[in-house]
Amino acid sequence: MKMLMVGAGAIGGYFGARLLEKGEDVTFLVREGRKEKIERQGLSVNSRHGDLHLQPALLTKTMHAEPFEVIILTTKAYQLEQAIEDIRPFVGEETMILPLLNGIAHIDQLVAAFGEEAVIGGLCFIESTVDEDGEIVQTSPIHQLVYGERSGEQTKRIEKLKSHFDGTIADFVLSGNINQDMWHKYMFITAMSGITSLMESPLGPIRELPSGQTAIKTLLEELEAAMTAMEAPIKKGIASIQLDKMNSMDASMKSSMQRDMEKGQGIEADHLQGYLIEKAHEANVSVPVLETVYTKLKLYEANRNVAK
Template identity: 55%
Template sequence: MRILVVGAGGIGGYFGGRLVEKGEDVTFLVRETRKQQLDQNGLVVESVHGNMKLQPKTMLSGETAEPFDVILLSTKSYHLQGAIDSIKDYVTENTVILPLLNGIAHVEELRAAFGENHVIGGLCFIETTLDEQGKVIQTSPIHDLVFGEYSQEKTERIMKLQAAFEGTKANFRLSDNIEQDMWHKYQFITTLSGVTSLFRSPIGPIRDQEYGVETIQTLLQEVGSVMRRVDAPLADGIEDNQFQKIMQMGYNMKSSLQRDMEKGLKTEAEHFFGYLLQIAKEKQLSTPVIATVYANLEVYEAQ
């Protein structure tokens, strides 16, 4: 199976690297500066699950390539349109696009660009970042990639994909209900990103404060109420489960959005919170905590 990984940052570099390590036919579609870095130094991954130094195949958008069976999309939401433009020439009749972006809004954009049949569901759970030298630093025990058909069918193509992912030194899991898994992840990461960015703190000190805990609970409820108004397939009692998960996280755990803020980078505020606020406005829902988180991020980005 020929796999194209769009981007070789923290997520694409890690999961793509694990597939290269296994022996799969993987090519990284990257920008010129990253290509030079990878060609010169290789793909270097420092991980609690074992380090890697690989010499991967790389290419630039516009270069000619044989058809790819799957395109693994691991960009930030604000780079989505650029990624769509960069892969248009590589999406053939049988190509499957597996996006790992957080949230939901990107699904319709991908379907509009390539057709519903080309897009399957996906998400990942991993704490990873790219350092100044271009190394992928992966620091937590969790390194999960989840995928599946929106129809929940075990199609021929999804079973081939599962076979390609099996035996990789990361947890690639075929989901029985990928749409629900994606909404659950969206609710979780929105809450975690919201409170950690709002308080400018890892999750531990927030939990130590009475009103910090109250903010976590209120944000979970607000997010869930918005999602249910568009018939998101949230499980019964999911807010309680999400709350317990957040309360059990490592004391110094930070969200990727918070890490982006600490680096002075652009955030995914619009993709996470702007999307929910748009729904809330249409449905006339009161969401003061979501609005506060969004305003905080907008002020940050305007500075």
């Protein structure tokens, strides 16, 4: 099965490398600068699950290639419009597009661009980053990619994809309810990124304070209320379940959004928090903690733009 991994960064580089390690046919779609660097020094992964050093097949948007059977999107939300245009030449009638973006709004964008049938569901749980040398550093015990048909069906194409994902030294999980999985991940990452970025702190010190614990709980409850009003496919009481999860995580955990802010990089405020605020307002659901988070993030973006 010919796979195209869009991006060779912290997410795409890691899961793509694990698939290559197994022997799968994976090509990376990268920018010219990243292509030159990987050609020069290889694709390196430093991981608690085993290190890798590979010389993968590389492609840029100006190069020609036949359509791929599956295209895995690992870009940030603010890169999605460009990514859609970049992959168009490599999408055929039978291509499956598997997005691993946080949030949910990207699904509509991809369906509008490529059709309902082409887009399957996906998400991932992993803590990884690209260091100053361009190497992927993966530190979490969890390195999970979840995927499935958005209809919930066990189709022939998804079973074929499963046969190529199985046996990889990473946790590839076929879900029968990927829509709910994506919404639950959306709630979790919106809360986790929001609270750590707002407080400029790892999770542990926040939740140790009674006021911090209240802030996390209230934010999750606001998210559940907004999603319920949208008739999203979430479990009743999911806010309480996710609060327990956040209280059980390592105290040193930071969100990727927080790390991006520390580096002065772009963030997904509109795609994550902003989208839910818009939907909450449409449904007359009050979300004051979420709005406070969003205000912090938009001020960061404004200051970042001024500094450029």
